[in-house]
Amino acid sequence: MxxxxxxxxxxxxxxxxxxxxxxxxxxxxxxxxxxxxxxxxxxxxxxxxVSFHSGYIQIHKKNYWDEQTLDNSFVSTPALVRTIEKQPGILAAVPRIESFVLASSGEVTLGALCVGTEGEAEDVVTHLRANLISGSYLDKRTNHTLLSQGLAEKLHLHVGDTLILLGQGYQGAQAAGKFAVGGIVKFGSPALNSSLIFLPLTAAQEFLSAENILTAFALGLNESASLETIQTSLRAGLGSEFEVMSWKDMMPDIxxxxxxxxxxxxxxxxxxxxxxxxxxxxxxxxxxxxxxxxxxxxxxxxxxxxxxxxxxxxxxxxxxxxxxxxxxxxxxxxxxxxxxxxxxxxxxxxxxxxxxxxxxxxxxxxxxxxxxxxxxxxxxxxxxxxxxxxxxxxxxxxxxxxxx
Amino acid sequence: METVIDSHNISKVYEETAIPVHAVSEIHLHLERGEFTALVGPSGSGKTTLLNLIGGLDRPTTGYVEIGGVNITKLKDNQLIDFRLNNIGFIFQSYNLIPVLTASENIEFIMLLQGRSKSERETRVHELLRQVGIEDKHDVRPAQLSGGQQQRVAVARALASKPRFMLADEPTANLDSVAAGNLLDIMAKLNREENMTFIFSTHDARVIDRARRVITLQDGRVISDERYAQK
Structure with a gap:
């Protein structure tokens, strides 16, 4: 009542x-x-x-983000992959090896970021295939590169041309290679559009004398997944040897x-x-x-x-x-x-x-x-x-x- | 005879104004079960104040009130609310029903506060509505009832808690003569048949005429206390 x-x-x-x-x-x-x-x-x-390049979460060897060199890389082991894959909420984990290189064609030489990646997983995490404006997408059976449009323009390169890459490989080895341009990708971000070169993962590892070596796993998450929960859980699972960074850590301005x-x-x-x-x-x-x-x-x-x-x-x-x-x-x-x-x-x-x-x-x-x-x-x-x-x-x- | 109310030398002084007002002064009052008493006197004589003191709505400045042997002046605020709920039935001049509840809900409400069971409440509501003669109005809200009918509901509500006695402050003041007569008949019947004790403060000659004890107040003091044979 x-x-x-x-x-x-x-x-x-x-x-x-x-x-x-x-x-x-x-x-x-x-x-x-x-x-x-x-x-x-x-x-x-x-x-x-996050779909530009970073993914929602990246896993690196500890201190890699502060000093991004191949010396701060890690060996991809089946146990490591299993720890990442068993984490609920992860859509895909793309292994990457990244290194700064000199890209040269004819008289022009420019600094660029060489990204060795698995094409299919990369597409799930960053929708890279959607950025393709000419040529064909990454194929692990070939050594063909994907070149960002701005960089291709500056180097006067087109699909089918040859790109020369020079840099420092793993543990001080010299890295030098010739690669055919397989495709051109366009990015909204001017910074990315003028600096990225993609290679199939194994080709990049071979180029950098870094067999089975990675600098990062970039993760895509399910829509309902909690970023913080996954980050915390991965940190606990991977231990202090690795750093688990969310897009917020990598892009604090945003x-x-x-x-x-x-x-x-x-x-x-x-x-x-x-x-x-x-x-x-x-x-x-x-x-x-x-x-x-x-x-x-x-x-x-x-x-x-x-x-x-x-x-x-x-x-x-x-x-x-x-x-x-x-x-x-x-x-x-x-x-x-x-x-x-x-x-x-x-x-x-x-x-x-x-x-x-x-x-x-x-x-x-x-x-x-x-x-x-x-x-x-x-x-x-x-x-x-x-x-x-x-x-x-x-x-x-x-x-x-x-x-x- | 069973003593219902015993007031011992109670006085009430209001000191809110510059000059203290002695509303009630040194009143000794002894009421027994079954009495039908009218407190009379001119406006400002202290009738309502005395009723409030007896009813535990106010505390005396000096003296104390015993009801059924309990010194209610010493009770704490919450104990006093409980005491009123279980021992005293109030009937107000302006009925004071809860406007959003129906007649039967108004009566039931008191028993709900007492924690009685639903079946007990329903049985008693039905019985009380019959006693005050408004069974057909059980589902009607106060605004749709006449003044006389509302006051009957108020009587039924006051009775619902099975009180030791009923305090009625000018209960017929807002009623026409027929409604007032009917209400007095109901209260007299309750007094006669159930030995219910009634204390009225009133100016109404019809009420005074029915009372078997008339206490006259003037300037806060009892100036006469007369008993009459059965009327």
Whole structure:
């Protein structure tokens, strides 16, 4: 009956309750829409950035990231591969050997990053095949290279031409080789587009005199996988000999940008909820003052203070949660629609996005966590505002209340 | 005879204003089970204050009140709320029903606070509605009831907790003569048949006429205490 009493009290002044519910609804709608949009945009950004080259996680020998030389490489053992593969949530692990080399053709010699990789796994992790603009993709049966478009232009190379690579191999060995250009790949990032040379893994290992040696495993993850959980688990599994770095560790600028934007969002939503809280508080205040006599009477006939306080708190929570549920209900179809029909850029903006390797869309993320978080925020606000009726109920005097 | 209320030299002084107000001064009162008593006197004579002190809604400045042998003046706030719930039935001038509950729910509510079982509550609600003659209004909210009907629900609610006695503050003040007569008939019947103790504060001659004991107050003091034969 107490629950019935709370529910009926909520609807005692329908118009006021509806106004309060609507104000919470709009706050929740704005908060969920903004958060879903932000999460969608950043998710998309991360997906784009990690698929450029890094992958979500990389495993190196300890200190490789600080000093990227072949001396900081490791031997790929079946046990190591098994440890990585048995980790749930990993879509693919691509073994790589990377070294800086001189790339030469005719009179032109340029510095470049030579990446030896397994073509099929590389495609799963970074979608490299999609960047192919001419020629054929990496084939481990050949020694053909994939050359980034900017570098090919500078070296005046085309598919079928010969590329000369010079560098330092493993343990000081001299590395020199001639490779046919098998294909040209184009990257959105100008830095990558002007510096990458891909070779089949075994060809690169042979070129660098580094048989069975790797500098990294780049990992692609399933969409639902937790980056932090996998990173922690891999660290534990691989031990101190290796460093397990996420894209956030490798690209701290992007991680910082996302964090800063998230803080800005939290401040904006905080202000919004602060304003809405006053609306709810106004309702609580009116509710208390209008019913002062009635509350005094309830105390007089034997209703305990804590039960009166529970009833008042219940009414505040109920009104707020109604608003939160309604807000989530209205937000869901909007976020769902924008996820399946993301806002697309057109014209020049779309071209610029595409040139940088980004899909020209603003997607949203339909994530139950976002909806639950907002409901919890509203519940927290209601509970905080409920402190007022709780303290008032504690000080209630039947005589004073009924006299007033 | 069983003593229901014993007030020992109780006084109430309100000191909120510059000049202290002596609302009730040195009142000794002894009420026994089955009494049908009216507290009368002009406005400001201390009727309601005395009723509040007897009902445990307020504490005396000096003296103490015993109900059924329990010194309620010494009870802590929560104990006093419990005591009121289980020992005293209140009937207010303006009915004071919970507007969002139906007649039967208003009556049941008190028993819910007492922690009685659902079946016991339902049986008693039915019985009380019959006693006050409004069985057909069980599912109606207070706003749809007349003043007389609301006051009957209030009487039933006060009886629901099976109190030692009933305190009624001007119970007929807002009722027309027919409704007031009917209400007094119900209360007199309860007094006669169930030996229920009633204490009224009133200006209403109809109530005074039915009372078997009339205590007159003036300036916070008892100036007369008269008993009458069965009316």
């Amino acid at each position: 107490i629950i019935r009493l709370i529910w009926r009290n909520v609807w005692r002044n329908k118009r006021r309750t509806l106004i309060t519910v609507m104000s919470v609804l709009f706050a929740v709608l704005i908060a969920i829409s903004m958060k879903s949009l932000q999460a969608g945009v950043f998710g998309h950004l991360i997906k784009n950035v 991680a910082t940008h996302i964090k800063a934007d998230g803080t800005f969002y939290n401040i904006m939503i905080g202000i919004l909820y602060f304003i809405i809280s006053f609306g709810i508080f106004g309702t609580v205040l009116m509710m208390m003052n209008e019913r002062r006599y009635e509350l005094g009477m309830l105390l007089a006939i034997g209703m305990k203070r804590r039960l009166i306080a529970f009833t008042l708190l219940g009414e505040t929570v109920c009104t707020s949660i109604l608003g939160a549920i309604a807000g989530a209900g209205v937000s869901f179809p909007i976020v769902w629609y924008l996820q399946s029909h993301p806002i697309r850029f057109g014209g020049e903006v779309a071209r610029v996005y595409s040139d940088f390797g980004f899909e020209p869309v603003i997607p949203t993320l339909l994530d139950a966590g976002i909806f639950i978080d907002q409901a919890l925020v509203v519940l927290l606000i209601a509970l905080l505002l409920g402190i007022y009726p709780l303290t008032r109920a504690g000080r209630l005097s039947p005589i004073t209340s009924m006299r007033q």
